[in-house]
Amino acid sequence: MNTRAWIVFLDESGVSLLPQVRRTYAPRGRTPTLRHRLNWKRASMAAALGYHAPDRDRGPRLCFHLKPGSYDTTALIEVLEQVKVFYAGERVVLVWDGLSAHWSRAMRAWVAEQDWLTLERLPAYAPELNPVELLWSSLKKRELANLAGDHLADVADATEQGIHRINHNPQLPWSFLTHTGLTIHPPTPQN
Numbered sequence: 001m002n003t004r005a006w007i008v009f010l011d012e013s014g015v016s017l018l019p020q021v022r023r024t025y026a027p028r029g030r031t032p033t034l035r036h037r038l039n040w041k042r043a044s045m046a047a048a049l050g051y052h053a054p055d056r057d058r059g060p061r062l063c064f065h066l067k068p069g070s071y072d073t074t075a076l077i078e079v080l081e082q083v084k085v086f087y088a089g090e091r092v093v094l095v096w097d098g099l100s101a102h103w104s105r106a107m108r109a110w111v112a113e114q115d116w117l118t119l120e121r122l123p124a125y126a127p128e129l130n131p132v133e134l135l136w137s138s139l140k141k142r143e144l145a146n147l148a149g150d151h152l153a154d155v156a157d158a159t160e161q162g163i164h165r166i167n168h169n170p171q172l173p174w175s176f177l178t179h180t181g182l183t184i185h186p187p188t189p190q191n
Contacts, residue, residue, distance in 0.1 A: 005091035005118070006059070007184050008050040008083065011132035012071050012099070015043050015144060015155050043152050044070050045159060046079045047132050048094075049173055050087070053184045060173035061086070062135075064163045066156055073101045077110050084116060095120045097130065131176035135166060138176075 046065040052058035063086040065079045083092065096102050098121060111119055127133045143162035144155065166172050177184065 004053075005093045006050040006052050006061070006087055008048050008087075008092050008094050009130050009132050010046065010048045010079075010083075010094055010096045011130050011136070012044055012046045012076075013136045014070070015045065015140075015159065042070070043068050043155060046071065046076070047135055047163075048079075048083050048086075049132050049135060049176065050092070051173075051177060051184045060170070060177075062163065062167055062173060066159060068152060071101060073104045073106045076101050076107065080110075080114075080117070084114070087116070089116060091116055091118075093118045093120055095122060095130070097122045097127070098124055129180050129182060131173070131180050131182075134176040134179055135173075138162070138166065138172070 044067055048063040050059060050061045050063070052061075063083050065082060067075065071079070080094075083094075094117060096119070101107065102119075103121075111117055122129055139159060139162040143158040143165070
């Protein structure tokens with residue numbers, strides 16, 4: 001693994017117009033009620049959370065993508081093209097799970113043409129090793145909690161607010177990594 005590269009964790013998640021029901025406070029005797037239209041419109045979001053091993057001051061960096069519908073190989077290649085621009089020619093070691101679109105024939109062919117990108121696979125059934133899972137949890141417990149929007153734009157706006165909150169708190173992305181139990185540090189020089 002290249003120690004001068006960004007270590008980037010990528011994951012996808014879905015949101016819909018159905019509210020993420022969470023506990024809340026209300027005046028005594030007034031049970032809070034969520035009113036929403038039973039609407040299954042869905043959007044998908046992808047986040048790439050990067051850490052720079054040799055220079056802790058350079059990271060973390062968060063690249064975010066939101067789209068209606070779901071991700072397939074073609075859409076994920078578009079996301080990776082944005083990641084390439086976001087990291088402006090720097091080397092990236094991308095760590096993600098075993099989703100079939102991540103390892104499809106078309107994805108492997110595209111990655112083989114990329115000199116800036118190396119892929120690493122997370123172990124099967126180990127979402128707790130991906131700090132982006134904690135980012136999703138943070139968004140869904142805060143900005144998306146009890147949100148009963150009428151349009152996907154309402155969900156998108158709330159999600160964008162959450163991404164800005166996370167980006168403006170430099171310790172939060174580090175806490176996501178710490179919670180996974182993983183560490184990113186440069187190798188110690190050998191004598």
